[in-house]
Each structure stands twice: as structure tokens, then as C-alpha cells.
Amino acid sequence: MISEAAGFGLRLENYSPLTHHFDEMVGADGAPRSHWARVVNFLSSLNREGLAHRWDEGRRVIQQNGITYNVYGDPLSVDRPWPLDPIPLILDPAEWASIEAAIIQRATLLNAILKDLYGPQRLLYDRQLPAELVLAHPSYLRQCHGVMQPGGSFLHLYAADLARSPDGKWWVIADRAQAPSGTGYALENRMVSNRTMPDLLSRSNVRPLEEFFQTLMRTLLEIAPSHRENPRVVLLTPGPYNETYFEHALLARRLGISLVEGGDLVVRDRRVFLKTLGGLLPVDVILRRQDDSFCDPLELRADSLLGVPGLLQAIRDGHVAVANMLGSGVAETAALSAFLPGLCKHLLSEELKMPSVATWWCGQDVPKQYVLDHPGGLVIKPALRARREPPVFIDKLSDADRRQFLAKLKSRPQEYVAQEQVALGTTPVWNSHGLLPRHFVLRVHAVATRGTYAVLPGGLTRFSASKDSLVVSVQSGGGSKDAWVLSKGPVPPMPPPQPRSLVTDINRATFDLPSRVADNLFWMGRYAERVDFGIRLVRGGLVRVARESRTNQDLSAICDVLQGLGYLEDPEARLEVSILAKELDTLVTDPERRGGLLWTLNKMHRLGWLLRDRISADTWLVLSRLTQKFVEPLPGDPFRRSAAIDLLDRSILRLSAFSGYVMEAMTRGAGWAFLDIGRRLERAVQVLEMLRFGLALGVEDNEADRLEALLEVSDSIITYRSRYMSSMQPELVVDLLLLDEANPRSVAFQLARLQEHIERLPGAADLRTRPEYKTGLEAMSKVRLVELDHLMGLDRRGRRTRLQVLLRSVANNLQQLSEQLNRAYLIHALPIRQATQG
């Protein structure tokens, strides 16, 4: 019976909220709040395994959809799954209505403040706001002064972080006015709830989130300056290293717009264009997820290479609109909170509906004195800096540190702002011990729409890692929750999605592909093929070393190719099998070994990472598993070698799964074409080099073992056997690997596919005027015109010179072809640089 009771871990009586904090689910009397009733009933109807079972599904959905977040600067190792808690935060309709009204008011107010600060500055001249708070703030971008976008809005998207104090009141603890994150995660959280608790969700009258995104898209289209029929909207991301890159990719997909980095855009004649394979396409609206000071290296931060030079001038000239407007970041200034009640009355003639957490800006005497007199319980933040810095908790400092800090504050008081530490409310979080109270913060989002704001009914809920921690951040071990805003009655069905996104999808299949992405796909293809060939080659070596057949021709063939392709560093490796074995081991396990398998794999993985919005989630999954397995350490001797061979065997399977996904799941557009061009080119080069170093350099009496090794490495042994049984002849091997257009591993096959791609790429109508077409044709003709007997003939010194010359000449053609394709299609991907100032 005891174990039975323990099974019901979700019963309410086992939940003990913290004293002195407001709990969302349970009231002061210990009874569940009425709007939680359905959830509480639902949870008590499940046993622990029931929820665990449902939650396995949740985790699977998270894994499957690749819902992740990153930590800055470390894109490879920390692709962390999104830590979502199954139990939603429940908000009742009346309470939500007051939150909604407060957020709309605050967004309206901040927008009005920005409009004044970037215009007449009446607030400063009339002393409504201390001038230094704005004029000394690095986020106040003077370059943006006087620039007005269509609709006159500065703040198209706004978010507030809300906390619940012990008396049950909501407080704003932070404003997000640059490029607020969280809407995408909110959407994903809801999707997971939908998959794990469809029954509860549909019974609970939860307000859906979709409308917010439709409104956002409508707003973006409305601010397009040109009023073209179908304005082009793009989402500007700082790139895959950004902590919320996943969300950028997701939102772009959701809105049906292109995800671009600064390098994908270019300003010409004061207009913004997207660089694509098909040429430059005009851009009308930029939804930015990049901090404003990084957006234009010409006028803003010169050290930013993420931006688009000339962007600000294009905005100024009214050729492009940006949401949020550059310069909006100054509205995030914490010290501004202290002045909002007055500004609200002054600008909107209303009382501020929701208070900010108590804020004292030390640049004024009275607040400064208060802070010096009552430093306990305060958090001190920099008031005049653009980047967010860790706040200082006065309570946590030693006496000496505290004295030193307060002295610093006294000498430059205007640089500090103090805020009260809020006793954050709690909400239940599920883990293997049952339900536990955790502190949380709710981020609520608003989008501008026709003179007012619309609020996302829900938001991003983040909770702390432990009950003692007031730090609510996913990055520091906390988690996230879905937020359910209940509706008074049944929720009406959503209108169907706009047809616009469909149009954009159709465009995807054409050459509307950023050149940088094409370049990445091209290299992705090359690395995939290089790794595939390298694995077969190294495996061929390892297997033979294991057999200790060092005198055999087959191992020497493998060594010839390994050495020819630059895989071996130690020249002794050919002579001494223990050195060879060590070299092969390094090639498999050492990430620092240039050109080694793990090294190349890491490059491929990184490209895959960069291309996550272009390849399917499954393709990415296969790729990351492939790298993961390679990174896991191999066992020591005596099992090391066989473990390595086993790893290579499995990796070949994973690589073919990768190729399979690419073949089956990728749209046959320009993206796929460049990936395939990369693969074909690389495969042709590898086979040419293999034949050159493995066969063309010399002739031996009995070449059967050597030929067999080459066929094995090039994955053509079955084909060969099915045709010629077991008789190994160099002419037949060269025919199969070089000339046979039916063998998908042959050079001829690759050249034919390359030529097909080249003919379909955009460019001059007359193919013969295109250099890459001519080079491809030349290579293909050389191979097609080969007379095998002549080619395989020996010279006076008994060597296959003719074969060698042909292999080299075709390889040179391919090198040239790669350069020509680069010049014709990918050169836009060049980085920008700062000119020396004269």
C-alpha cells in the first residue's frame, strides 16, 4: 500500500508552497484556486507513471522538432534540448484582461517616449525626464534621430517580464524593446502541450496563440514603404551562435519569410536587396532579431561585421522599414521605470496601470540618498550601459566589498540604478519527486496593430532551478512552461491561415536562395562526400592492419592512396605497421588533425548547424548523431581497433541515411542543386585521385589484391563481381570506376550529373557562353572519348603514363569548375571590411 500511495505523487496535499510567496495554484488557505480546478483534477486522475508516460511523449516531440537553445559562442557542444515542464501556468480571464490592458498601455507609452526622444525631445527640454538618462546612454542612437518610418511606430514588438509579489499583484520587472525573444518558444510550448495533454487542453477553453502571428505578419506588411503588391519581408538574425537562433528559424518558417544574416543583404543605391543565386531581390521590411547598434557598420558600431552597411541610410530614405526601429533599445533602460508613472500621466493622461518594480536612479539626490541609506534588499544595475551586465546584490557582498561598491556608486551615482528585489511568486513544477514550487517570471508580448497593440494570450514562462533561487533563466538551469490563458467561454475556431505563406513556399523552389546559403550547401556536399570516402579508406586500412597482412598488396594500395590524398603524416607509416595503426587511430579520433575524419566531420556538422533552417529536422538529427558518436571516446586496447572499425561501419550507415534524407526530403531547388554539385564534384575528385595514386603510378605483376582494395574503398566491389566474377583486371576496374556512366560511383556518372545541374542554373541563355558549362563539357568529353586499350597502355618504362595524364587533366578541370561556379554564383558571400579612415 505504501508503494501504491507513493505512486500518486501528484496529489495536491503533497504540494507545499513556500511561505511569503504567492503561489499560482494554491491559495493561502491551502485549497486550489478555482481556475486551476480542471488541471488539479486532471493531475490527480493520473498516477505518476501516467504523467511520466505522457511526458516521455513531450520530450520526444522536443527532440524530434529540434527545439533547442544555445549558449553564446559554443554552437557545437551545447545544442541543448529545451527544458519544458509539463504543467502549464494557468491564468484566469479577468486577471488576464487587466494584464493585457497594462501591457497595451505600457507599449503605447514607451512608443510615445521613443517618438519624442527621436523627434522633438520635449520630454528632455520640459524636464519630464532627466536629460543625461537619455543623452549619456549609449543605446540612444543619435544617428536615428529625425528618422520616421511608415506608420510612425518605433516599437512594433514589445515584451514585459512580469513577476507576482506576495500580495498577488503583478509588477513589471523588465522591458524588452529591441527584439524581444520568446514568442517562438511560447508557440513550441503550446505545440508540445497539444501533443501531451490534448484532452485537458481542449476541455479547458485555452485561448489559442495563432492570431498574434497573423497580426504580426499583417503589421510587417503594412509598414512596407513601397506598397508593392507582395512586399518582401525578411527576418534578420545575428546568426547561429545566437542563444535564440532556433526561435529565429522557427519564426521565419512560421511567418513564411526568409531567414537572413547581415551578409545576405546588401544596400545598393540606398535600397536593400537580398543576395540570391538568381540575383538581387528588393527587400521591403526587416524584422530584426539583432541589437540595433550592430545593424549598420557604416553608421553604428564600426566593429560589427554582422550588419548591413548603408541600412540606416536606406531607412532614412524610406526605402525599407525595420521592426523594431533602430534606436528602440533605449526604452529598455531600467532607470526609465522610475519616471514612467509621471510620463504616463503626461503623455497619455492616464495612471500607469501596472507598476514597475520599485526603481531608484542614483543620478538624482533623493533616490541616491535612499539607496545609500537602505542598500539591503536592493539589486544595483548599470544605468548608462547598453549591454546587460550582471546585477549586484548588495546583500550578498562582504562588508569590505559593499563599502567599496557604495563608494564607487557615490563617486558616479548617475551610472547606477537600484531596484527592489521582488519576492517572486511560485508555481508548481513536476519532477520525479512530485510537484515542487519554483519561482517564475512571465514574459508577455505585444505587437503593434493599427494604432494600438495586440497581446499574445500566453507567453514565455521561465522558472528557477531551485526553490531558493530567484534567478529565472533557462541558461542557468531553470526551465520553461506553457502559459494557458483561459477564455470565458468556448474558444471559437481559428480562421484559416493566410494564403500568403503558400505563395512564399512556392517561391522557395526557385532561385530565391541567398548566395551564402548556397555556398554552405555546396561545402556541405563536398565535406559529406569527403568524409564518406575517407571513412572507407581508413576502414580499409584498419581492417587490414588488424589482419596483419602488411606484406600484401592490398594494404600497400590503401597506403598509396592514403599517402597520395595527404592522410598520412609520418612517412614511416608505410613501412611500419604499428606507426600506420597509430596514424589511422589519430585520423579517427583527433579533432585537431587537419583533414582527419573527425576534423572534416566537425566542419560538416558546423555547416549543418548553419543550415538548420534549410535541411529537415530528421536530416539534422542524423547528422548530429553521426558527430556525437564520433566524439565519444573509444575503449582502450585490446578492443580499440575493433571498436574503431565498428564506429566506421556505423558511420557509413549514418552517412547513407543522411544522403537518403537529402535525396528524399529536400526540394529540388537551387539549394539541393548546390549540395548535389558539391557531392558530385568531390566524389569525382576522390575517385580520380584514388586511381591516380592507387593504380596509375606503377604496375605490379599480380594486381588482384590491389584492385580489390580499390574497388572496396570506392564501394564498387559488388558491381564488379556481378559483372566479371572474380577475375581482377585493371582495364575492367578503370572502366567501372572511370568510364561507366551507369555506375553511381564512377567519375563519368558524376560528370554527367554535374553537367545536368549546370545546365539548369540561372544565367546566360546561351550555355556556351558560360565558362562553367564549357569546363564541365570538356571534362565529360575527355572521359567519354577514352579508348580503354590505348589509355591503359604502358610507356617505355612500364608505367601507365597515359592514364595518369588523363586523371590529372580531369582533376584540373574539376578544380577549375569549382572556381568558376564560385565566381558565377557564390562570390556575393564575401565578407565586408572597414576602410581605414583618412
Next chain:
Amino acid sequence: MRYRTRHTTTYLYGEPVSLCHNEVRLTPRDASGQTLVEYNLDILPRPESVASRLDYFGNPTSFFCVDEPHTRLEISAESVVEISPRTVPAKGATPAWETARDAIREEIDAFQFVFDSVFVRTGDDFAAYAEPSFPAGRPVFDAALDLCTRIYRDFKYQPQSTQVDTPVEQALKARRGVCQDFAQVMIACVRSMGLAARYVSGYLRSGKDRVGAEASHAWVSVYCPGHDWVDFDPTNNRLAGLGEHVTLAWGRDFTDVSPMKGVMVGGGEHLVHVSVGVVPERNRTE
């Protein structure tokens, strides 16, 4: 006095530049005692268009983009300006520097030049250097003039000793630099005393006893309540409003007024050549 100024910047690139964007501040601005008579900006290769505007500080600013491949870019600005000497406050005529410091809070347009900026951060080391010039009650003009002279004496003018982005702290420590460093050290000192100072870029009429005339020059403007802004040239230990300086632009520091900014694609190695000439108009030989 009427001057003709010619400022030519030539970039030579090792590899073609396929695209460049530039922002230049080469037009003499509206300033007291200065009238622009004639102005011409020549750019080769010729850009499709040049967009001109006044920036936040009222400096004429031009934006252009060259999008044909080029290995040489030449930007040449020629102006004719009429300059009359400004009246300089008499010694003892300006308010005490402490009074000036407290009064600035009420004048927002000047007040913004009290704060730290990208290149100029105030600090105790600057205050310590400045203090001997700022004894209690000394008129603000007198104090600034004394500071200007001290910087001129204590610092060595040394071309190529610093970069455009050399931190002002380093220039203070090394006691040497070019006109930009002289100006920014003085600005940091003035601001560290709680007063307003701005960075002025322009040209200086050449002469044997003057440094900085062959390139673009920079000096300092200090706010003296009741007497507006007064210009000091610490590189040459003289006042800058006496009819020998042509003002291009002013701002908080070099970043606000940089005569030439550019971002480009391609280019490889590159060389820059700058030539500046300031000639009294009646001496024209053309």
C-alpha cells in the same frame, strides 16, 4: 579672410573592391564667424547618387555607394569659406568654472557634451591632470586656456605614434600623439571637471609655426556660459576662433565627426593617401 580648401583622399586597393559604402563629413559646417561660399565634392568612380543631410549635431553629412568594381577610389572636396575672427572672452570675464559647471545642467544642448562618449571616458587620472588648471573660483575660460597650454607643453606631437582608435587613456599616459589625441585628452580633462567640451574637426591654415595643417586637423570647443563655445587648439597652443581654422564638423569625439568612413567588399591590401591644402583665396594662382 577667405580660404580655399582642398581635401583629397585616395584609396588604392590590391584587389578590386566590388562595393563600398561611405559616409563623409567634408563640408564646412554652419558656425559662428564662418560662411560657406562654394563647395564641390568629386568622387571617382562616380557614385550613382550622393545623399546629403545634416546629422544630429548639424554637420553636413554625405552618403554614397560605389557599386562598380574599382581598385582606386578618390574623394575630393573643395570649398571656399569666408572666416571672420570671433570675439574671445577677456580674461576674468567668464564665470567661475564651478558656477559654469552647475549652470550647464540647465542647458541641455551643451549638457550632452559633459558625458562620456565612445572614445573619451572621464576619470580620476584626467581630473588629477586637469586640477592644477582649475583652482577654486578661476574663470572657466582662463582655466581652459591654462589647460590648453599645459597639454601643449607636456605632450609631444609625434605623427604616426597613435591610431584613430588609440584610447585617450593611453595618450595621457604616453604624453604624446597627434592632434586627435591632444584634443581628446583635453576633452577628457574638461569633462572630468564636470564641464562641457566638444571635438571639432577641420583644417588649419598652413604656416611655419603651425602643426597639423597638411592633414585634417582637430581641436576642442569648451562651453563658457554667457559666452557660448570657445575653441582651443592644444596642438598649437592657440585659440581656434581667430580666423585661421576652418570648421568642418563637431561632435562628442572623433567617432561623431570622422571626415571619412567606409565599409567595403573585397579590396585586399590597401593604401590611403590624404592631402589637404588651405590657401587664402587672394593668393590663388589658377
